[in-house]
Amino acid sequence: MNKQIMISPSHPDRKLIEHALSLGIKDVYCKVSCSIPEDLQHHLNVYLEDENGVIEILGEKTSKPIKVKVEDAGDIQKVLNAVSIGAKIIFVDTPSWKIIPLENLIAQLQEANVKLYAYASNPSEAETLLGVLEKGVDGVVVKVDSIEELDIIHEIIGSIDKIELEYAEVVDMRNAGMGERVCVDTVTILNMGEGLLVGNSAQFFFLIHNESIGSAFTSPRPFRVNAGAVHCYVMMPNRSTRYLSELSSGTRVLIVSSTGGTRVASIGRVKIERRPLKLIKAKVGDVEGSVILQDAETIRLIRSDGSPAPITEIKPGDKIIVHVSELKARHFGKTVEEFIIER
Structure with a gap:
């Protein structure tokens, strides 16, 4: 099970980023207003969202992620339409109802060649989203603001894959x-x-x-x-x-x-x-x-x-x-x- 967890720090200071790297966490999701120490950026996979919700992967020209806000049943169709015209990476923002919209999308897109990413406000919510309908989303952007939260994220990453018995x-x-x-x-x-x-x-x-x-x-x-x-x-x-x-x-x-x-x-x-x-x-x-x-x-x-x-x-x-x-x-x-x- 190849799941991806991206951390989204409000203030990506050096201490936080260096601790993330020491744990093997390299995927960072930022708004344009946040600034990662420049000498650390080349160690990271940085997903940058601008003020219009457009997401760019720094240094990556071929992948074009899109972001869709899902607030009602009609917005589900926006995601499906995006997939139908070739979208491969979709960040699904569910500000109110978290689980039900994602369950619907996972069920409808399980045969599609697309990766769904969700947003979590804390590590506990990230755990839940990764297990929706057992299959879960392909990845989660999770808000972290402390070393302790990073350690919990590291534990979650370690528990995602099955253990060999x-x-x-x-x-x-x-x-x-x-x-x-x-x-x-x-x-x-x-x-x-x-x-x-x-x-x-x-x-x-x-x-x-x-x-x-x-x-x-x-x-x-x-x-x-x-x-x-x-x-x-x-x-x-x-x-x-x-x-x-x-x-x-x-x-x-x-x-x-x-x-x-x-x-x-x-x-x-x-x-x-x-x-x-x-x-x-x-x-x-x-x-x-x-x-x-x-x-x-x-x-x-x-x-x-x-x-x-x-x-x-x-x-x-x-x-x-x-x-x-x-x-x-x-x-x-x-x-x-x-x-x-x-x-």
Whole structure:
């Protein structure tokens, strides 16, 4: 899924632009009144809108984007007319109703060779627009005015693409004694098949299912993932890692589905409690990984057929869903090129 996010800073000062570049964000959308530091412009893809709504891509002569304001049903036809005469890039400005007009356009233009871009007033709105009718718009122009908002945009970019999942064979399961495990309570309802990627190493992650199923003795808690022991790594939205013990209220985490789909959710609460633990080892080819989880019926991994299975029922030989990343060392959660062995 090749989505494009353009930042639209009201005041594109040096500090903001340099931070955007450090995150790999190079697409900037500006009105003629804003000025980007000249020595930084050649590092960027700049979309410049003049006072008449005409958009120019600086340094690009072949692409001719157009902008259409959609305020009622009749304006939908303006977009369709533009496509019929060959428009390839259309910025759709929906100042009042955001979702419904875009749903209509996406549905009608899904077979057309055209890219639709929408405008978002904040990062949260950008997330929504990228997922309209699941397909979403091709790109979003999102207003950002702070370093913190840029960091959230970076997380959204990291969560757009699917993550590669594989089937691993369970090779060993054993008791790991008592220890502290971490329950991650998000602020959203998690769907069947969704959970967190957690592992003992930064190369091999198990998909830990949420607690939406419940049991005869516990009510469903679909906002919760009983994620593992405090030392475990968890995959974050920008594909970095953190220790489960580092998570807290307000931290944004990467929610992953059994099909590889991803989204970002904020944490409402983290609970760390002492519980009996179990070590689970699995292999994909010659690569072996492990995870330590609470030893209880409510903690589930996901089988190769997509069904969540309690770890109390999983046995050696079973196939479960994992993510295996390239083996690299990590420093404060970021990958670095150096020798490392994790066991």
